[in-house]
Amino acid sequence: MTVLANSSLGKGKRMSFDIKTAGPAIALILLCIIGFLLNPAFLSEGNLTNLLTRSAFIGIIAVGATFVITAGGIDLSVGSMAAAIAGVMIIIMNSAVETLGPGLATVLLGCGCSIVLGIGAGWINGMLTTKGKIEAFIVTLGTMGIYRSLVTYFADGGTLSLDFAIRGTYRPVYYGSFLGLPIPVWVFIVVAVLGWFLLNRTAFGRYCTAIGSNEAVAKYSAIKVDRVKTMTYVIQGLCVSLATIIYVPRLGSASSSTGVLWELEAIAAVIIGGTVLKGGYGRIGGTILGALILTTIGNILNFTDLISNYLNGTMQGLIIIIAVWLQRGDWGKAKAKTN
Amino acid sequence: MKRLNAIGAMALTGALAITASLASAENIKIGVSYPTPTHAWAAGMNWHAEQAEKRLEALYPDVDLILVNSPDPSAQASALEDLVSVHKIDALVVLPFESEPLTDPVLNVKNSGARITVVDRGLSQPGIEDIYVAGNNPEMGRVSAVYMKTRLESGDNIVILRGIPTLIDNERFDAFMAEMEGSGVNVLDHKHANWNRDDGFEVMQDFLSRFPDIDAVWAQDDDIAIGVVAALKQAGRDGDGMFVVGGAGMKETIKSIMDGETLVPVDVLYPPSMIATAMDVTVASFKSNGPVAGRYILGATLITPENAASFYFPDSPF
Numbered sequence: 001m002t003v004l005a006n007s008s009l010g011k012g013k014r015m016s017f018d019i020k021t022a023g024p025a026i027a028l029i030l031l032c033i034i035g036f037l038l039n040p041a042f043l044s045e046g047n048l049t050n051l052l053t054r055s056a057f058i059g060i061i062a063v064g065a066t067f068v069i070t071a072g073g074i075d076l077s078v079g080s081m082a083a084a085i086a087g088v089m090i091i092i093m094n095s096a097v098e099t100l101g102p103g104l105a106t107v108l109l110g111c112g113c114s115i116v117l118g119i120g121a122g123w124i125n126g127m128l129t130t131k132g133k134i135e136a137f138i139v140t141l142g143t144m145g146i147y148r149s150l151v152t153y154f155a156d157g158g159t160l161s162l163d164f165a166i167r168g169t170y171r172p173v174y175y176g177s178f179l180g181l182p183i184p185v186w187v188f189i190v191v192a193v194l195g196w197f198l199l200n201r202t203a204f205g206r207y208c209t210a211i212g213s214n215e216a217v218a219k220y221s222a223i224k225v226d227r228v229k230t231m232t233y234v235i236q237g238l239c240v241s242l243a244t245i246i247y248v249p250r251l252g253s254a255s256s257s258t259g260v261l262w263e264l265e266a267i268a269a270v271i272i273g274g275t276v277l278k279g280g281y282g283r284i285g286g287t288i289l290g291a292l293i294l295t296t297i298g299n300i301l302n303f304t305d306l307i308s309n310y311l312n313g314t315m316q317g318l319i320i321i322i323a324v325w326l327q328r329g330d331w332g333k334a335k336a337k338t339n
Numbered sequence: 340m341k342r343l344n345a346i347g348a349m350a351l352t353g354a355l356a357i358t359a360s361l362a363s364a365e366n367i368k369i370g371v372s373y374p375t376p377t378h379a380w381a382a383g384m385n386w387h388a389e390q391a392e393k394r395l396e397a398l399y400p401d402v403d404l405i406l407v408n409s410p411d412p413s414a415q416a417s418a419l420e421d422l423v424s425v426h427k428i429d430a431l432v433v434l435p436f437e438s439e440p441l442t443d444p445v446l447n448v449k450n451s452g453a454r455i456t457v458v459d460r461g462l463s464q465p466g467i468e469d470i471y472v473a474g475n476n477p478e479m480g481r482v483s484a485v486y487m488k489t490r491l492e493s494g495d496n497i498v499i500l501r502g503i504p505t506l507i508d509n510e511r512f513d514a515f516m517a518e519m520e521g522s523g524v525n526v527l528d529h530k531h532a533n534w535n536r537d538d539g540f541e542v543m544q545d546f547l548s549r550f551p552d553i554d555a556v557w558a559q560d561d562d563i564a565i566g567v568v569a570a571l572k573q574a575g576r577d578g579d580g581m582f583v584v585g586g587a588g589m590k591e592t593i594k595s596i597m598d599g600e601t602l603v604p605v606d607v608l609y610p611p612s613m614i615a616t617a618m619d620v621t622v623a624s625f626k627s628n629g630p631v632a633g634r635y636i637l638g639a640t641l642i643t644p645e646n647a648a649s650f651y652f653p654d655s656p657f
Contacts, residue, residue: 039549046574047548054541157382158656159562161591175573251536251569256377258537302545305528310504312531 023327024273024289031293031319035300042303049182051292051299053174056184057082057243059291061262062269063195063284064239067232068136069270070199070282072212075125075233076140078240079262080147085117085244086254087151090160093170102165107173110248114241121147122237126230144263152256162252174249184246188288191242196284198235208232212279269294272323293323367625368403370422371618372415373434373458375408379562380587383611383657384434391615395622402622412436416444423451430454430624432617438463454624458617470624471634472617474609476507477514479639482607483557483584484518486641490582493523495554498546500532500539500563511559511586527553532563539566547574555582561589564603577602587611588642588650589657597647606642608650611657613637 035042061078068075093110100106121143128139154160162170176183199205207228210218219225248254271277272293273286297319301312371392376382385408392404405426409415415436422428431448435441435457442462449455449467457468487497499515502508512529519526527550532538539558546553547570556571558564564585571577585592586607596606616637624631642650 041548044548047545050541050544050548054544152377155379155382156656157376157385158379251540251566253536253565255379255536257535298541299545302530302542303549309501309529309531 021274021283021286024286024293024323027272027319027323027326028289028293028296031296031300035296035303038300038304038306042300047299049185051295052185052188053182054299055291055295056188057247058262058265058269058294059188059288060191060239060243060246061236062266062273062287062291063191064236065266065270066195066273066275066282066284066287067199067208067235069267069275069277070212070279071208071229071232072215072279073129073136073229073232074140074267075236076137076263077121077125077143077147078236078266079259079264080144080151081118081121081237081240081259082244082247082262083151083254083256083258083260084147084154085114085121085241086248086258087154087160088117089114089244089248090162090252090254091154093166094163097163097165102163102169104169106166107170110170111245114245115238118237118239118241118244119234120237121240122234123230125237126233129233130226130229148256151254151258155255157256159253159255162248167249167252170249170252172249174246187242187246191239192284192288199282199284204228204231209280209282212276212281214280265294266291268320272320274327290323293319366401366403367399367430367622368405368426368428369430369432369618369621370419370426370428370453371404371406371432371614372418372422373408373614374415374436375410379589379657380611383655384614386655386657387612387615387652388618391618395618399622399626402625404618409436412440415441419444419448423448423453428453430456430621432456432458432614432621434458434614435460435462442467454621456617456621458614469632470617470620472613472620473634473636474613475636475639476510476609478636479586479607479609480511480514480516480559481518482639482641483511483559483586484515486584486605486607487519487524487555487557488522491522491524491555494525496525496527496550496552497555497557498527498543498550498553499529499557500542500559500567501529502531502534502560502563504531508559515557532558532560532566534560534562536562536566536569539563540570541566543567543570544574547571547576553581556584558583558585561585561587561592561606564592568602571602586639587657590652590655593642593647593651594653596642596644597651599644604643606647608638608640608642610637610650611655612652 041047065075089110092113093106096106096109100109125140125143128134129136173183178186207223210223211225211228215225269290270287272290273283275282275287297316301307301315307315371388373384374381376385388406392406395402395404405422407418407422409418422431431453433445438460442464445455445462446467455468456470456472459473462468501512530542532542539562543566556567558567564583567583571581583603584605585603586609588606588608588610592603592606595603620631620635
């Protein structure tokens with residue numbers, strides 16, 4: 001390894017790039033082995049299905065966050081946005097039951113509203129950041145508080161519950177499956193594939209990377225920086241609305257505790273996956289592995305009583321830091337030096 | 340004496356005092372201060388406080404209850420100052436946001452001459468409050484365990500979903516475990532589900548993958564229980580006499596108990612309406628001919644289909 005790194009700069013670069021690519025996958029495989037050793041039931045079909053379905057929420061949101069972060073932005077509002085959209089969806093569907101009945105039309109109306117709200121909320125974040133010239137951190141910190149308190153207000157401090165008649169129609173969106181995979185996993189796969197294509201195979205994806213690397217240069221290169229950045233927030237909003245559409249049928253309720261800290265989980269998934277927090281480099285594939293890693297950690301902790309419940313946060317924090325440390329280029333060099 | 344002082348102070352403060360004394364010179368003003376509701380239980384408390392205000396003011400025209408909710412501990416401290424300086428309260432009913440930061444502000448209210456009623460969360464210094472009203476966390480755990488023992492036999496397996504790691508959670512859990520001791524029922528594992536439906540769902544899914552044989556679930560809380568029930572139904576393990584015991588007294592849970600639901604057959608009360616009890620007792624301290632000061636620890640009643648109706652408030656948000 002040291003020989004390779006010293007012999008040619010080009011090869012050394014490719015070497016560290018490989019570590020970056022493989023890091024999250026190796027971490028996930030290690031976690032799965034640990035999980036299996038702790039309890040063979042970890043690899044049972046039921047548990048793997050649960051794991052994938054659970055990852056779908058954070059995973060879908062994190063695909064959107066990959067675009068925002070690659071373009072040098074950040075969106076802290078996604079968790080609150082998901083809660084607020086879920087709340088409004090439930091209110092709209094409950095009030096539409098009388099006119100449209102508890103059938104497909106009502107559910108489609110709810111989903112349509114979710115998408116419109118998601119895109120709108122993302123557009124607001126984007127416009128305030130670009131045209132309003134306010135830092136993304138502050139804009140989305142503000143909207144985070146706004147959406148969170150809106151859902152509390154809509155629910156009168158309590159919990160909004162979906163009408164039982166609609167639940168029957170809507171339930172398969174979370175609990176149903178197609179070709180052996182649950183519907184949320186299919187949505188996750190489709191979002192991931194589209195996201196990968198958009199980031200790696202289109203001009204838009206290259207613009208995101210260019211803006212994240214150097215906004216001024218991107219501007220001089222005739223890239224419509226404001227428009228592209230706003231679009232990344234719109235994509236993020238759309239992803240949040242899709243995640244909400246598959247979240248609502250799970251328990252049929254929304255409250256102020258819905259989606260708490262999802263924004264940090266999504267950002268963590270993106271960074272674990274190898275995307276650079278300050279922008280300029282993004283990896284959709286890594287993001288998906290990052291989301292799976294985060295869910296797997298929680299799952300494994302539930303599968304063992306070796307570790308005190310009070311230390312769950314410590315384990316999660318350690319694994320996140322180690323996962324990111326493993327894939328940073330400097331790690332190879334530091335190791336070489338100590339050798 | 341206190342009322343004479345209040346009238347004296349009013350006379351000195353001019354215009355404000357005139358409007359205040361217009362209502363009635365003999366008004367008993369009671370401030371009620373609690374955190375702004377941000378979750379269902381607190382929203383229920385807010386609703387019960389408003390109901391009690393209407394009921395008590397209709398019953399006693401000379402009693403004026405002033406409800407104030409605050410979003411954080413320092414806002415609550417300011418609210419307490421305002422209750423003394425603006426409203427000149429004769430008594431305070433307070434559910435402190437946090438014990439430490441509110442002990443001094445409540446002490447200042449007491450020094451103004453007002454009677455103090457503390458609800459649920461105690462202050463960090465003893466002897467400030469005249470009246471203390473609270474639910475009973477250890478009793479909640481114990482009552483749940485007693486019910487579990489009536490349904491289970493030695494060798495049966497249960498799992499426990501706990502709340503947010505706090506003193507409250509520990510008190511409930513420790514009392515539950517103490518009561519279960521010697522029963523022969525195996526507690527397979529206990530994990531924190533943070534009094535939250537989503538966490539309840541996910542933790543229960545994992546318990547179901549991990550343990551093929553579970554006979555009952557202590558979910559400790561009605562929100563967690565909703566997640567647990569969804570996970571049981573998804574896995575098709577909601578039959579065979581499986582049952583879930585939650586707690587608190589959410590209206591949906593109580594309704595389903597009234598309807599004879601067997602998966603969640605009972606509930607253990609930790610009622611948000613305790614604020615109403617505290618307001619009643621505080622008013623009684625002005626109106627009753629009996630002594631009222633003291634500590635009121637409410638029972639953790641087991642809600643069954645027989646008594647559920649008396650704990651069902653369909654209009655409350657909780």
